[in-house]
Amino acid sequence: xxxxxxxxxxxxxxxxxxxxxxxxxxxxxERMLAxxxxxxxxxxVVFFMQPHQETQPATRTPVKxxxxxxxxxxxxPVAALAxxxxxVLLYIRPHSRTPEIQQQxxxxxxxxxxxxxxxxxxxxxxxxVARSESSKKSSExxxxxxxxxxxxxxxxxxxxxxxSRAANVEAPQPTAAAPSVSVPAGHAGGSxxxxxxxxxxxxxxxxxxxxxxxxxxxxxxxxAASQNSLTKKKDLGGLMxxxxxxxxxxxxxxxxxxxxxxGAIVAGVTVMLRDASGETRQTTTGTDGSFHLTExxxxxxELTATASGxxxxxxxxxxxxxxxxxxxxxxxxxxxxxxxxxxxxxxTVTIQTESANLGQVDGGQVVAEMPSMNRAIALPSxxPVAAxxxxxxxxxxxxxxxxLFLSRNGGxxxxxxxxxxxxxxxxIELAPAYRSDAPSKPKNETMGQASEVAVFLLxxxxxxxxxxxxxxxxxxx
Amino acid sequence: xxxxELWRVAGAALxxxxxxxxxxxxxxxxxxxxFGLDPGKxxxxxxxxxxxxxxxLEELAIARGCALGRESAWQRFLAxxxxxxxxxxxxxxxxxxxxxxxxSALYSELFGLTEREGKRWSPLLRYSxxxxxxxxxxxxxxxxxVNQYRKIGRETALGEIEPAARVSEQLELKQxxxxxxxxxxxxxxxxxxxxxxxxxxxxxxxxxxxxxxVLRVHEATISRKLKRATERLRKQLMGALRARGLSWRxxxxxxxxxxxxxDINLRNLLQKSExxxxxxxxxxxxxxxxxxxxx
Numbered sequence: 228x229x230x231x232x233x234x235x236x237x238x239x240x241x242x243x244x245x246x247x248x249x250x251x252x253x254x255x256x257e258r259m260l261a262x263x264x265x266x267x268x269x270x271x272v273v274f275f276m277q278p279h280q281e282t283q284p285a286t287r288t289p290v291k292x293x294x295x296x297x298x299x300x301x302x303x304p305v306a307a308l309a310x311x312x313x314x315v316l317l318y319i320r321p322h323s324r325t326p327e328i329q330q331q332x333x334x335x336x337x338x339x340x341x342x343x344x345x346x347x348x349x350x351x352x353x354x355x356v357a358r359s360e361s362s363k364k365s366s367e368x369x370x371x372x373x374x375x376x377x378x379x380x381x382x383x384x385x386x387x388x389x390x391s392r393a394a395n396v397e398a399p400q401p402t403a404a405a406p407s408v409s410v411p412a413g414h415a416g417g418s419x420x421x422x423x424x425x426x427x428x429x430x431x432x433x434x435x436x437x438x439x440x441x442x443x444x445x446x447x448x449x450x451a452a453s454q455n456s457l458t459k460k461k462d463l464g465g466l467m468x469x470x471x472x473x474x475x476x477x478x479x480x481x482x483x484x485x486x487x488x489x490g491a492i493v494a495g496v497t498v499m500l501r502d503a504s505g506e507t508r509q510t511t512t513g514t515d516g517s518f519h520l521t522e523x524x525x526x527x528x529e530l531t532a533t534a535s536g537x538x539x540x541x542x543x544x545x546x547x548x549x550x551x552x553x554x555x556x557x558x559x560x561x562x563x564x565x566x567x568x569x570x571x572x573x574x575t576v577t578i579q580t581e582s583a584n585l586g587q588v589d590g591g592q593v594v595a596e597m598p599s600m601n602r603a604i605a606l607p608s609x610x611p612v613a614a615x616x617x618x619x620x621x622x623x624x625x626x627x628x629x630x631l632f633l634s635r636n637g638g639x640x641x642x643x644x645x646x647x648x649x650x651x652x653x654x655i656e657l658a659p660a661y662r663s664d665a666p667s668k669p670k671n672e673t674m675g676q677a678s679e680v681a682v683f684l685l686x687x688x689x690x691x692x693x694x695x696x697x698x699x700x701x702x703x704x
Numbered sequence: 705x706x707x708x709e710l711w712r713v714a715g716a717a718l719x720x721x722x723x724x725x726x727x728x729x730x731x732x733x734x735x736x737x738x739f740g741l742d743p744g745k746x747x748x749x750x751x752x753x754x755x756x757x758x759x760x761l762e763e764l765a766i767a768r769g770c771a772l773g774r775e776s777a778w779q780r781f782l783a784x785x786x787x788x789x790x791x792x793x794x795x796x797x798x799x800x801x802x803x804x805x806x807x808s809a810l811y812s813e814l815f816g817l818t819e820r821e822g823k824r825w826s827p828l829l830r831y832s833x834x835x836x837x838x839x840x841x842x843x844x845x846x847x848x849x850v851n852q853y854r855k856i857g858r859e860t861a862l863g864e865i866e867p868a869a870r871v872s873e874q875l876e877l878k879q880x881x882x883x884x885x886x887x888x889x890x891x892x893x894x895x896x897x898x899x900x901x902x903x904x905x906x907x908x909x910x911x912x913x914x915x916x917x918v919l920r921v922h923e924a925t926i927s928r929k930l931k932r933a934t935e936r937l938r939k940q941l942m943g944a945l946r947a948r949g950l951s952w953r954x955x956x957x958x959x960x961x962x963x964x965x966x967d968i969n970l971r972n973l974l975q976k977s978e979x980x981x982x983x984x985x986x987x988x989x990x991x992x993x994x995x996x997x998x999x
Contacts, residue, residue, distance in 0.1 A: 240847060241832045244839035249920050252740065257896055264899030268850050270908055275796050275846035277917045
C-alpha cells in the first residue's frame with residue numbers, strides 16, 4: 228500500500244494490475260477485495276482499468292467438473308460407436324428376418340375352396356362397377372409389378388402387346404409345401420392384400436402386417452406366377468395378365484380399360500364375356516373406361532365390347548385358375564349405320580344397343596358420340612369428357628366426375644344439368660324413341676333441329692335408366 | 705550465475721542496464737513482496753529463483769531503464785507502449801483530447817520530472833514485474849483518471865449528499881435505528897468478495913459484465929453470487945431485527961423502508977476507508993462495528 232496518489236492507504240498500481248490480471252496471490256486477492264468493497268475510488272480505478280467493453284469479448288467460465296472434463300474425450304467416440312452400431316443393427320434386422328417370414332409363408336396353407344361348377348350368377352352393373360372401382364388400383368399395380376418379370380414374354384408392338392408364350396407351358400400347381408407359391412400373388416395389393424391378410428390373420432405372425440409378406444416375397448414367385456398366366460390365342464390390344472388372387476383362388480378375373488384408337492377412354496361400353504357353354508357375364512365400363520369381371524371359372528371365353536358409334540370388338544381369351552387377365556381392347560369408330568345385337572343365354576341380361584350413325588339416325592340429324600370430339604369440348608368443370616352425345620345442336624356431355632352438361636347451341640355454351648336421378652351417371656346415349664305414332668321427319672330438315680323421335684338415355688351406377696327429350700328434364704324409364 | 709542469466713534473458717543490456725542495476729532491482733522487488741511468501745517466512749534459493757523467473761523480466765528491464773533515464777529504454781518504451789497508452793487513456797476519458805492530455809501528463813510523470821526527497825523519482829520504480837507493464841500502466845492511468853474524476857465529483861456530490869444526511873438525521877424512528885443497527889451487524893459478517901459485489905453493483909451501479917471482467921468470472925457467476933448474497937443478507941437482517949425485539953411483521957416493514965433513508969449507512973458501512981485519517985465518522989463506525997463483533 229502506498230500514499231502516492233490518494234489520501235489514505237490504497238493499493239498501488241502494481242497491486243491493482245496484479246489483481247486485474249489475476250496474477251495476485253489468494254491473500255492479495257482477498258485483501259484487494261476487502262479494500263475494494265470499502266473504497267469507491269479504487270473500485271473506479273479497477274473498473275477503469277478494464278479494456279474497452281466493445282472490443283473485449285465477454286469472458287466465459289471454463290467448464291468445471293472433472294467428470295465432464297475426463298469423460299468428454301472418451302464419451303464422444305463411444306457415443307459415435309453406439310450410433311453406428313445401432314444403424315448397422317437396424318440395417319441388418321429386416322434382412323435377417325426374411326427366412327423367418329418365409330417359413331411362415333410356407334405354413335400359410337390356402338383354404339380348401341370347392342370350385343363351384345355351376346353357372347356363376349351374373350353380376351349387375353352396379354356390383355361390377357363397385358368391384359371395378361375397388362380393384363382398379365390393385366389391378367393396375369398388378370400389371371405394373373408383373374411387367375418387369377414378363378418383359379421376356381412380351382413383344383411390344385406399338386400400343387398393343389403380343390403374347391407369344393406357348394400355350395402348353397406347364398404352370399406349377401400351387402401347393403402348400405412350396406413356399407414360393409404358397410401365397411400366390413402375394414405381391415399384389417388391393418383385394419389380393421385383403422385375401423392374404425385374411426389368411427395371414429390366422430397365422431401366428433406376431434402382428435406383422437401383410438405388407439411385410441408382400442415385400443419379402445421372393446422374385447421367383449413372381450416369375451412362377453407369370454409363367455402360369457393366361458394363354459392368348461390371338462393378338463389382343465394391350466393384354467397383360469397377372470396371377471389373380473380373388474376370393475376363390477381357383478377362379479379367375481378379367482379387368483381392363485377400353486379406349487379408342489386415339490387413346491381416349493370410352494365410357495359406357497358393354498363388355499360381355501361368353502364362355503364355351505354359352506353362358507355370359509357382362510358389365511359396362513365406367514366413366515374411366517374400366518371394367519372388371521370376377522369369379523370366372525377357368526376356361527375359354529369370348530369377350531365382346533360393344534358401344535354406340537364403335538365397331539364391336541371381339542376377342543378370345545383363355546383364363547387359367549387364379550388368374551387376373553388385364554385387357555385393353557381398342558375400339559374402332561363405326562363406319563356406318565350398324566346395329567349390333569348381342570344375345571346370350573339366360574341368365575345374362577341382353578342389351579340391345581342401337582349404334583348411331585355418324586350422320587343420321589332414322590332420318591334425323593343425329594351425331595353419335597365421337598371420342599375425338601370429346602377432347603375438343605371444354606366443359607365448365609374443366610374435367611375431360613368421358614362421353615358425349617348430340618342431337619342437332621343439343622349436346623350432352625358427361626365428364627369424368629359423372630357430371631352431366633347440356634349445350635343447346637352446338638357446344639358453344641354449356642350448362643350443368645342438375646341431377647334428377649340418384650347415384651352417378653355412368654353412361655349417356657342417344658336412342659330413337661320407339662313411338663309408333665312418331666311422324667317421320669322431312670328429309671330436308673336442317674341441322675340443329677332435333678328430331679322428336681330421338682331421346683337421350685342416361686344410365687346411373689345403380690342401374691336405373693333415365694330418359695330425356697331435351698337433355699334438361701329427365702324421367703326414369 | 706542466476707543474476708547473469710536473468711539479466712541476459714531480460715535483455716537488460718539493450719536498455720543500458722548493468723548487471724548490478726538489474727540485480728538490485730530484482731533484490732528490491734523480492735524483498736518487497738517477500739518472494740511471494742507469507743510475511744515472516746524466509747525464502748530459500750529455490751523459492752527466490754522461482755519468484756524471479758516468474759517475473760516479466762524484459763518489461764521490468766525497460767521500466768527500470770526508463771526510471772533511471774536511459775535513452776534506449778525510453779525509445780523501446782515509446783515504441784511499444786505509447787500508442788497503447790494513448791488509446792487506453794482515450795477509452796477511459798471517452799474523449800480523444802482528454803485522453804491525450806491524460807497520457808501526456810502521465811508521460812511527464814513517468815519521465816521523472818517530479819522529485820521526492822531531493823531525488824528524481826519515477827513511478828516506474830514501483831513496477832515489480834509481477835504483472836505486465838501495460839497492465840501497470842493502465843492502473844496508473846486509471847488512478848490519474850480517478851483523481852481527476854474525484855475532483856469534479858466532489859464539487860457536485862456534496863449537494864447531493866447533504867439532503868440525504870439531513871433526512872437520516874431527522875428520522876429518529878426506532879424502526880430505522882433498529883434497521884441501521886441490524887445492517888451494521890449483518891454487513892460486518894459479509895465476506896470481502898460479497899461486500900465488493902454489493903458495493904460495485906448497488907452503490908457504483910456497475911453492470912454484471914463489468915464486474916465479471918474485474919473478477920475474471922462469467923457474469924452469470926456474478927449474478928448468482930449477488931443473488932445469494934442478497935438473500936442471505938435479507939435473512940440475516942430479519943434475524944438481527946427479530947433479535948432486537950421486532951416482530952416478524954415489524955421486521956418486514958423495517959426491511960421495506962425506503963432505501964434512501966438507509967443509504968448513508970450503507971455507504972458508511974460498505975465504503976468507509978479504514979485508513980482514511982480524514983474520516984472521523986468512519987472511525988466511529990469502525991469502533992461500533994468492533995464492539996458489535998465482540999458482542
